[in-house]
Amino acid sequence: xxxxxxxxxxxxxxxxxxxxxxxxxxxxxxxxxxxxxxxxxxxxxxxxxxxxxxxxxxxxxxxxxxxxxxxxxxxxxxxxxxxxxxxxxxxxxxxxxxxxxxxxxxxxxxxxxxxxxxxxxxxxxxxxxxxxxxxxxxxxxxxxxxxxxxxxxxxxxxxxxxxxxxxxxxxxxxxxxxxxxxxxxxxxxxxxxxxxxxxxxxxxxxxxxxxxxxxxxxxxxxxxxxxxxxxxxxxxxxxxxxxxxxxxxxxxxxxxxxxxxxxxxxxxxxxxxxxxxxxxxxxx
Numbered sequence: 001x002x003x004x005x006x007x008x009x010x011x012x013x014x015x016x017x018x019x020x021x022x023x024x025x026x027x028x029x030x031x032x033x034x035x036x037x038x039x040x041x042x043x044x045x046x047x048x049x050x051x052x053x054x055x056x057x058x059x060x061x062x063x064x065x066x067x068x069x070x071x072x073x074x075x076x077x078x079x080x081x082x083x084x085x086x087x088x089x090x091x092x093x094x095x096x097x098x099x100x101x102x103x104x105x106x107x108x109x110x111x112x113x114x115x116x117x118x119x120x121x122x123x124x125x126x127x128x129x130x131x132x133x134x135x136x137x138x139x140x141x142x143x144x145x146x147x148x149x150x151x152x153x154x155x156x157x158x159x160x161x162x163x164x165x166x167x168x169x170x171x172x173x174x175x176x177x178x179x180x181x182x183x184x185x186x187x188x189x190x191x192x193x194x195x196x197x198x199x200x201x202x203x204x205x206x207x208x209x210x211x212x213x214x215x216x217x218x219x220x221x222x223x224x225x226x227x228x229x230x231x232x233x234x235x236x237x238x239x240x241x242x243x244x245x246x247x248x249x250x251x252x253x254x255x256x257x258x259x260x261x262x263x264x265x266x267x268x269x270x271x272x273x274x275x276x277x278x279x280x281x282x283x284x
Contacts (some may be wrong), residue, residue, distance in 0.1 A: 009200035010251060013079070016164050016238040019199035020206065021045065021074060024168065027197075028184040032070045032177045041181055042068075046075045069227065070172040070181060077233075080163040085237065093158050100253035102155025111150040111256065118259060119146035148259040156252050159239035168232040175216075178228045182212065185232055197236065204238040 009015075021043070024030075030041045042060050044067075060067055095101035123146075170181045185208065189195050193208040209232065216228040242251050 009202070010244060011159070011200070011202045011239060011241045012244050013164070013238075013240070015199050015202055016162075016204060016236055017045075017076060019197040019202070019204055019238075020164075020166055020234070020236055022199065023195070023197040023206070024072065024074065028188060030072060030181050030184050032172065032180040034070065034177075041070050041072050044071060044073045046073045067171075070170075070177040072181065073169045073171065075167045075169075076164060077167050078165045080165070081160070082163055085161065085163055095157060096155070100155075100255070101157060102253050103158035104156050106154040106156055106252070108151050108153045111152050114150040114256075115146065115148070118148035118150070122146065122148065150259055151257050153255045153257070154252060155255070157242050157247075159241055161237065161239045164236045164238055166234045166236065168234055170230040170232070172228050173226060175228050178214070178230050182230055185212075202239075204236055206234055206236045209233050 025043045031038055032041050044060060060071065093103040095103045168185075170178055172178045172181065189208060193210065195206050195208070197204050197206055213231045213233075214229065215231070217226065
């Protein structure tokens with residue numbers, strides 16, 4: 001049985017993060033009114049190191065290092081592996097007990113080249129024996145009912161479903177900016193609160209909360225700058241395929257079935273042929 005690995009983009013936690021970030025950045029594409037006019041609101045992933053942000057996102061901060069507003073921040077707050085919130089595969093399907101593993105059958109197809117080789121070889125031998133008693137007049141590619149079909153079966157590891165929650169914070173200097181940034185989150189999904197995100201060929205489902213918590217410091221009469229905030233706690237149902245670089249087994253493997261098993265004839269020699277006593281009888 002031959003094994004071969006096929007490349008497939010992995011689905012890990014970074015894939016889910018990337019899909020959600022791109023949905024907010026590219027799909028919603030939030031704009032707001034600023035002192036410079038109608039501009040796209042910057043999007044910041046807050047879990048990165050502060051030194052990295054200061055160095056690579058200089059345009060988001062002023063000369064004193066304070067973030068400029070309006071701004072949208074995303075933070076991954078929790079990862080939950082809840083058996084009651086699994087997807088299509090409700091049962092735990094163990095992998096095949098070999099080096100390749102694999103729990104879920106993706107598809108099966110015929111290996112045309114190898115199947116054709118078996119069919120041509122059998123047709124040639126059969127017709128040569130039938131028509132010419134082995135004299136060599138067999139016809140290759142003769143119509144023949146081939147029963148030796150080589151199938152390629154693709155398998156993959158069992159997807160492990162996780163619920164990933166993100167905290168999206170809309171921050172602005174004016175209440176008008178909050179209204180402009182919040183409207184796409186409310187309108188995009190229509191009368192429902194779920195949406196779909198994609199990354200690297202994988203598709204996940206997200207859910208928006210029914211309420212959006214708002215906070216501001218407008219009642220504070222101190223010297224701090226005025227700031228309005230709206231928090232959107234979003235949940236994404238994602239899945240992981242394999243353990244990434246820590247997984248020794250491939251993400252997708254291909255197995256071929258055996259169509260013919262041959263056991264060669266074995267000749268065993270026990271030693272020198274003993275001398276005979278008389279005729280064909282051997283001496284004890």
